[in-house]
Amino acid sequence: MKDILNPDNRYKDDKVTDACSLFGMMDVSGRLFSGADTVRAIANMHDRGNGLGGGFAVYGLYPDFADYYALHIMYMGRSAKDKTEVFLKDEFDVVRSEEIPIRTRPGVTNPPGLWRYFVTPRKDPCLVVSDDDLVVDKVMQANTTIPDTFIFSSGKNMGVFKGIGFPEDVADFYRLEDYEGYLWTSHGRFPTNTPGWWGGAHPFNILDWTVVHNGEISSYGINRRYLEMHGYHCTMQTDTEVAAYAVDLLVRRHGLPVSTMATVLASPLWEEVDRMPDEKREMVTALRQAYGGLLLNGPFTLIIAHNGEMIGLTDRIRLRPLSAAVKGDVLFISSEESAITLVCPDIERSWKPRGGEPVVGRLGEPVALPKEWDVQNREAVGR
């Protein structure tokens, strides 16, 4: 089996740690827009990264192939592509394959071969398994068994673009100005214990879920063991991967609402829980009793996205920054407010979400503002 940790964790640390800049932007009406603002915003937080990783996730990206899983693949060696394509032909129906267009430029070094495939999984008539589960399985199989191959994006109508370099350089490299989406997230990376490899940049992806992350989770050891109990293999050894699998387990597999997922990952303190009304207290207590192993303890900010939804979340005692703002149908989430005001000087509302309180943008729904705004608006309407 290929050790895919080696490129990113060559000193065999417990895990790869990094600090970062995050930015996300979503038009809840579904209007497609270019990535220009996202790139400008993340570039404004240049100093939060160190040039060892930048990346983007774009949703609403491939409307013409919306029903197909879009696989973005890195090939780090010549035979990798041949082997992978044989694997893909065995496991999937491939309707289109093409090289991802790039532009070589200084600041983005040693790019691997970058290809994308639009596929549907081939069902095994003997097995009862959903397409999603099959794709997860096959992606994990390819990533752990085919040497020098890394599938870094595998959702429908979305895609991840990432590599080594500052995020603005990575955007230029991937010619992101040619793409449009209704939801963009981005990441500038400051790894502290790795020289960085292309696959290790954020966003981290599984199916259409992406996670960009800033922080270092002190509970990583138990989060990982908890997820292993549920069949996840944390091959990348990053907090981000753990966060992505936790979200997948809670929301996709256990069917919990996003707000509940936030309650698990950033549980309220017991002293707050004790003051809650009975029914809520019972629920939050039950969640913490059952999912205590998934509490992400220590500083983090996450922007989690999947088709139709973007979620920003900081840890329970808010040890990492997070700003949110709204202008019309557009929700902004950022490490620093300055990045938002740069691209949208006339924001209508901006706020600093509390620790553990998710900021959620959902396609077709108005952005839920924090409670204070709610109250003021209602009062205004009443008057």
Place this chain on the structure above:
Amino acid sequence: MTVIKNNPKASHAQSTALPSYHCHMPSYLKPRFRVERSDRRCIRCQGCVEQCSFGAQYYDESADRVEAVDTNCVGCHRCVVFCPTSAIEIRHNPVEYRDNAYWRPEVIEDITRQAETGGVLITGMGNDKPWTSYWDKLCLNASQVTNPSIDPLREPMELRTYLGSKPDQVQIDPATGRLGTRLAPQIMIETPVLFSAMSYGAVSINVHESLARAASMLGTLFNTGEGGLHPKLYRYGGNTIAQVASGRFGVHPEYLDVARVLEIKIGQGAKPGIGGHLPGEKISAEVATTRMIPTGTDALSPAPQHDIYSIEDLSQLIYALKEATNYTKPVSVKIAAVHNSGAIASGIARAGADIIALDGIRGSTGAAPKIIRDNLGIPIEMAIASVDQRLRSEGIRNRVSLVAAGGFRNSGDVTKAIALGVDAVYIGTAALIAMGCTECQACYTGRCAWGITTTDDKLTKRQNPEIAAQRIANLVEAWSHEIKEMLGAMGINAIESLRGNRLHLRGVGLTREEADILGVSLAGE
């Protein structure tokens, strides 16, 4: 240390510190201790004579001097503490045999004692051998730069723990947003430290009361041990784990009803695989009523539970207890840590237990054959590591809470145990030391001068439950503060984020194989 003969009836009756012999044979044993008294300091108050329950001090009226019987001294230091003029020193009696690292004095003494009596050597407390303590070979982590440490004096730090079986998944009704999963009973403890099973009869009623009071002061639980619960302690039922052991002493509906948690005792770390024996002279009227046996009869706990010869039998008892209490209480199963603990624990979890208690080779006892105490079972560190990992590999770790017992000396040991994978720990010896115990190992005599392991009325009065409870509570409070400090240093503010988080442990001086079993890396890695 005394000796029992093979015939239990005849031999167990010996419960005094003085070895007694079945034929008139001169003893070759030398006294273990020497009582040295400064005659200049001694004011002849005879306090030590009064305090010594082993008959090691006496007053010679004709000479107006206080003298000692060194042979009787067990080294408990009761007299030293109570002498108003600090006149007494207890010293090791020098037994300077020719140096021999193998045939140590202890070995020679044990052989001599057995040659003189032909009996099983009985002792008290836990394994005292200088075996590897893995706690001393594990280091904890601390946050530096990449994530901040947290100051528990200024920020919340959560030790709250729930014992009980957890579901794999919580359902929320999408229509109502309400909780759709009913959890098995969960018992909240405010600190991950519980008090180990010590039976009334093995310890005095005042010790039971002290532990019960301390548990209620701390928001934690104490364990009745296998001797039932005196009715005057029913008011501490909410802080009680009621044990159901092989002798079924004191088990009746009310006992099960008042308790918070029920525990089936299969084994004990100090004496895995063997039963218990409380000699008749410790069975006072009160003890007898509580245990539901006649006064003065020996209380014999069989080695196995005779209705549990297999895992399916265990399951039946677990469910019998759950039925009896209407599924309102978690049922714990306590086993000694032995070679296949991982597989055994998996079976216990699948048999329906809510809690598994593991007791390691350092676990203590009121009385056990010395050879058993010192040689049977495995270190608790290894047992925790393998059981936690086994349950995780099988995907059933959620189904049970894991509690470890056996020699926890300080909050560092506790914190490391939690990082290895337990939900909470039991402490026994440490709580007794808080009350005054000095680890003299004479518990089996029933003459504990500190009034702990005795049912003698006069000795029992030496423990004032109010003061003793406060001492125990202080100890656990102190440990809880220290655990919070350590959590904060690791950048963690909830104990569940440390539980099973072995990345916060590093081994020093371990072989690679030992580190692998413990699931930790070595320091510097």
